[in-house]
Amino acid sequence: LRLYSFFRSSAAFRVRIALNLKGLRWESSAIDLVKGEHHTLQFEQVNPQRAIPALLDGNQTLIQSMAIVEYLEETHPDPPLLPATTGERSWVRAIAQLIACDIHPLNNLRVMKYLKKDLGVGQEQRDAWVRHWIGEGFSNLEAMIKRHPQTGPFCHGNSPTIADVFLVPQIFNARRAKMDLSAYPTLLRIFDSCMALPAFDLAQPMKQPDAREDYL
Amino acid sequence: LRLYSFFRSSAAFRVRIALNLKGLRWESSAIDLVKGEHHTLQFEQVNPQRAIPALLDGNQTLIQSMAIVEYLEETHPDPPLLPATTGERSWVRAIAQLIACDIHPLNNLRVMKYLKKDLGVGQEQRDAWVRHWIGEGFSNLEAMIKRHPQTGPFCHGNSPTIADVFLVPQIFNARRAKMDLSAYPTLLRIFDSCMALPAFDLAQPMKQPDAREDYL
Secondary structure, eight states: OEEEEOTTOHHHHHHHHHHHHTTOOOEEEEOOTTTTGGGSHHHHHHOTTOOSOEEEETTEEEESHHHHHHHHHHHOOSSOSSOSSHHHHHHHHHHHHIIIIIIGGGGSHHHHHHHHHTTOOOHHHHHHHHHHHHHHHHHHHHHHHHHOTTOOSSSSTTSOOHHHHHHHHHHHHHHHTTOOOTTOHHHHHHHHHHHTSHHHHTTSGGGSTTOOGGGO | OEEEEOTTOHHHHHHHHHHHHTTOOOEEEEOOTTTTGGGSHHHHHHOTTOOSOEEEETTEEEESHHHHHHHHHHHOOSSOSSOSSHHHHHHHHHHHHIIIIIIGGGGSHHHHHHHHHTTOOOHHHHHHHHHHHHHHHHHHHHHHHHHOTTOOSSSSTTSOOHHHHHHHHHHHHHHHTTOOOTTOHHHHHHHHHHHTSHHHHTTSGGGSTTOOGGGO
């Protein structure tokens, strides 16, 4: 297994956590998104979307973090990252999708570049943009998870699921944006449960071989 | 089965297609997003995220279109909307996720409102924004699907999958934005295959009971 990764990418971070939770051995190839290494012809052969993460498994190339995590769940079912019943599985996937669709896409590098270069939006308004979308998403998540009867030390029950795999990188992003997260105590409590596990801890940005202080 | 839907919402459109492809009977409750009916206390009891779609199945409420479609696939496996092998399933999910994460979230109503009201971005630049993100996503999709050996009349093979369920509503959105789609012949060919099927045709915005010409 070879993961094309960038230390700061939260989509790559999700896959690193899932690989670790499944207890899999994997190697990483660093793609520096700030330098634009995802736009090289060489990387386009790996992933025509020129995005990370991409996971090589034998002669197969898998893309899109959610599709990769579902693949790992199907190919390596133990330990499970989805609950047993269809309703619970849908709930866990919904949390992951809320983060993957309703929070993360608005704040990634290509969008921030477009706001700056094409629309002339200044630093202060760009920061407010990031805080707005993360804040809206986290408010919804906090309300949903807080009142759900099956919430435990983790988003769902007593062991990590796909929901936690998606939540933790988004909290790292929020902290990088220097957000006050005190309004989301349930999310922070779950974050702490996750980070106590080596699978999450070892996947974090600054513990990757391509980590750079000057990119933060 | 009761679907909380809005005729123009492409996320609700996806679920309408999936319900139809599965041959299920369902009723709809219209939530007018333009009027802000998703922000009522009544609807917040259904979905604390105050977003559509939401699907009621008995006493369960399911949210997030991808999580709902995966649920329908697990609870009603026939006809399948995912292929048989793990690699193919991941490919089909990746196409759906590219649309759900990398195209759609940038162009929905709440984002367009923020650009207008909070950032003072004018109509012309908002239109350019929409065309930019759809264009970037469709260019990637066209390249990926065109060269994939298992592309058929549909995104994957000879019958519709989750990939088609997500592609068709996004093409409707692109046409509403008056985009020239001639650079994406593979996507348009697949669109035509899909729209020839009643499951897709009957799910389209203007065939919903809450359709309004003045909202287009």
